[in-house]
Amino acid sequence: MKNIVIIGAGGFGREVKMLIDQINLVEKKFNLLGFYDDNISIGTQVNGYPVLGGVNDLMIYNNEISVVISIADPKIKFQIHKSLKINSNISFPTLIHPNVLIGTDSVLIGEGCIICASNIITVNISIGNFVILNLFCTTGHDTVIGDYCSFMPSVNISGEVVIEDLVYVGTGAKIINLLKIGNSTIIGAGAVVSKTLPEKCTAVGIPAKPIKFHE
Numbered sequence: 001m002k003n004i005v006i007i008g009a010g011g012f013g014r015e016v017k018m019l020i021d022q023i024n025l026v027e028k029k030f031n032l033l034g035f036y037d038d039n040i041s042i043g044t045q046v047n048g049y050p051v052l053g054g055v056n057d058l059m060i061y062n063n064e065i066s067v068v069i070s071i072a073d074p075k076i077k078f079q080i081h082k083s084l085k086i087n088s089n090i091s092f093p094t095l096i097h098p099n100v101l102i103g104t105d106s107v108l109i110g111e112g113c114i115i116c117a118s119n120i121i122t123v124n125i126s127i128g129n130f131v132i133l134n135l136f137c138t139t140g141h142d143t144v145i146g147d148y149c150s151f152m153p154s155v156n157i158s159g160e161v162v163i164e165d166l167v168y169v170g171t172g173a174k175i176i177n178l179l180k181i182g183n184s185t186i187i188g189a190g191a192v193v194s195k196t197l198p199e200k201c202t203a204v205g206i207p208a209k210p211i212k213f214h215e
């Protein structure tokens with residue numbers, strides 16, 4: 001069993017604890033030590049496990065440890081990974097719920113991903129590093145997803161979609177086929193994306209339209 005800690009002891013972090021419990025029911029893979037969270041005091045108990053410190057404490061962790069970054073905001077995920085990747089004691093496993101349906105034809109999934117219960121990932125798909133696919137998402141054929149993207153529950157990605165790095169997609173959004181979503185773009189809950197979206201915008205509605213741009 002590998003020792004593992006969860007970064008982020010909020011709602012999603014606690015759901016990731018549940019995901020680890022479900023993986024262990026099938027095969028005892030992980031020994032959960034606790035949470036790391038910059039905003040919760042050391043020693044606080046979270047669903048039976050202690051908060052052990054903040055991200056800075058992990059930067060100097062000197063034993064082998066698996067770390068799962070359970071934070072939906074792509075930019076924060078990116079920053080945390082940037083500060084921890086210099087510590088060679090840390091590995092970033094990809095966690096996949098046992099009931100996830102993944103096609104056997106050319107599906108590539110990077111490191112540090114979190115794939116929650118009831119996802120379906122079909123065929124000829126490439127998923128980058130540190131991608132979160134929250135509950136009940138579907139990812140269709142020939143889709144490419146970049147690094148650090150986060151998809152909230154019940155997002156449907158049709159076929160042949162290209163999603164660049166650091167994209168956040170709100171709950172229930174639908175992305176129709178053959179289009180591209182630019183780097184760091186944010187898509188609102190419930191949006192229907194029917195056309196290619198530029199980078200660094202927030203797009204909402206049906207059809208999804210950019211309402212603002214950010215750095």
Ligand SMILES: CC(C)(COP(=O)(O)OP(=O)(O)OC[C@H]1O[C@@H](n2cnc3c(N)ncnc32)[C@H](O)[C@@H]1OP(=O)(O)O)[C@@H](O)C(=O)NCCC(=O)NCCS
Nearest residue numbers: 152153169170171186187188189190191202203204205211
């Ligand atoms: C799109 C989103 C990121 C925008 O957040 P924001 O940058 O703080 O923007 P604001 O809340 O100031 O909203 C700006 C405008 O867009 C509208 N808007 C916000 N989200 C919207 C959405 N999902 N659909 C349609 N309109 C939306 C607001 O009503 C507001 O309109 P107004 O200017 O006419 O008042 C956010 O509303 C959203 O949908 N987040 C996803 C949440 C989610 O899925 N959580 C999952 C947790 S598991």
